[in-house]
Amino acid sequence: MSLTLPNAIDAAADSRDDNAFFEVVWRDTESDATGYVVIDRLVRGVSSGGLRMRAGCTIDEVRGLARGMTLKEGVHYEPGAAYVPLGGAKGGIDFDPYHPDADGVLRRFLQATAPIIATRWTMGEDFGVQQTTIDGLLPEVGLTSSIQAAEQVVDDPAAAQKRMAAAFASVVDGVSLDELVGGFGVAKAALAAMARRNMARAATTAVIQGFGSMGGATARYLAEAGVRVVGIVDVEGVVYNPAGLDVEALLLSRSAKGNVDRSRLRPEDQQLDSADWLSIEADVLVPAAISYCINDGNQAQVRARLIVEAANMPVTPEAEQLMAARGIEVSPDFVANSATNAWWWWVFFGDVDGTPEQSFRKIEDRMTALSDEMFDIAEADGISLRAAAFEMASRRLAVISADLPIY
Missing domain, CATH: 3.40.50.10860 (Leucine Dehydrogenase, chain A, domain 1)
Incomplete structure (x- = not known):
């Protein structure tokens, strides 16, 4: 209708x-x-x-x-x-x-x-x-x-709303928990993919496009894991340092819209034109802002080995196919960036109590397990990560459809 x-x-x-x-x-x-x-x-x-x-x-x-x-x-x-x-x-x-x-x-x-x-x-x-x-x-x-x-x-709406209120009131190292869970999940998906491809954390570099709640948290937790975040992209352009940016300082001083405060850059940090973001030499690329930003017209600029989709639909099918021919893999959005949505419901329905400790533990366990399952299917069937993720989701949806009313 x-x-x-x-x-x-x-x-x-x-x-x-x-x-x-x-x-x-x-x-x-x-x-x-x-x-x-x-x-x-x-x-x-x-x-x-x-x-x-x-x-x-x-x-x-x-x-x-x-x-x-x-x-x-x-x-x-x-x-x-x-x-x-x-x-x-x-x-x-x-x-x-x-x-x-x-x-x-x-x-x-x-x-x-x-x-x-x-x-x-x-x-x-x-x-x-x-x-x-x-x-x-x-x-x-x-x-x-x-x-x-x-x-x-939900069985007890009042209790569910109470858990949600407590979870949304939590702050972790200066940032609200609800702004961190999605990017934390993306980072864990990226780290799981890196492990499957023998990419050592300390030797891996990353570029994050978008520095809002999803991109900012992804940058924080990749950097915390030892990955060198060399580029951050916002609406004003690219901030870049091949030796690694001070992610935490930039995260805590960003604007409400996710813009980097250029006054917080160090002398060795560089500012590049926004058009340069795809061509930066990095192992992992995390598009965390808009849809369709990597397409058949610009995909040839990508230098990364691995793209982890923190935004929804940032890579067009045509671009993904062309990059696959060059050996570039894409961890798809409906797995890699799924933690925000899942976290809301884990808290609401009571699978976690909404504390940072339970929230992060659940997200890490689930994102690592899902990423590993996706890679297992892809390798067993000789298909792309996206096709494997679709197969994984389809199997679960079939069970849901058999057990619950679907409209």
Whole structure:
């Protein structure tokens, strides 16, 4: 089903012959913004996926992200766990997140889609949208939480919300726990892949594109593990040092939008043009910002042996195929960057108590196990890591589909 919604939800429905279960197109009446919600699948009547804002966001992009969320949910199915994966969904707004009216656009979008958020779509921050902003706007549109739809499928909603509140109040070395869990998972996925390819940590270099919650935490935990982070990319360009950047100093002084404070650079650090980010000599490349940033037009610049997708859909299929012919492997997003989503639900459903100790232990165990399983399948079947990850997710989704109501 597809709906077109203006601000007042004056909806007209029509049927579509596509794979999505439900789609919404929203058009703002006070700006040129257009928004989308795509529910790829409902499990027990509920779906999960974040909301992004960027100029140029399209319905096809959101469809792909929603399908990726179905896979991302599926790979974390564990028999006997309290958290049983939900369906996949995603939201997107075609608007510049740096525009002065970005928060107004977001508020109007949330107002229009509030009935879906209340009952079917659990959502949170993604590229261009911060969770603190979402949380501040929700009461204005009559919602208590961005994940209140999940209260329908948890035994004790009050206890679940209490665990979530405690988890989101935790701070680890100057950074909120909720801003660290995703990148911590990406770092663990990268380290597991490096181990499979005999890449010694101390001899490995990395470039991180994007320095928000996902990229910043990935950089922190790779550096902590001994990997030399030689480049960080933000909207202003590239900061680079072949001997390694002081990741912690840059992380704790970055802006709310994830921009590096250039005044904190050391004399030996360099500033490069943003166009140079792909061609930096490094072993591991972590795109942690936008979709489709590595494509068939620029993939020839990549020097890394391993790409670990911290962003959603940062590598196009055409680029991935061309790079595979050159021996470059890609650890796919719906495994490598899945820890944020899984962590929310582990805490909410009670598989972890939300403390940093339990959270990091669970993430490390699961991301290492999933990465190893993915490599095992790829090597046994002679297929790519993405194909192996898809097979891994498909097996779990088949079990979920057999045991639970799927819509």
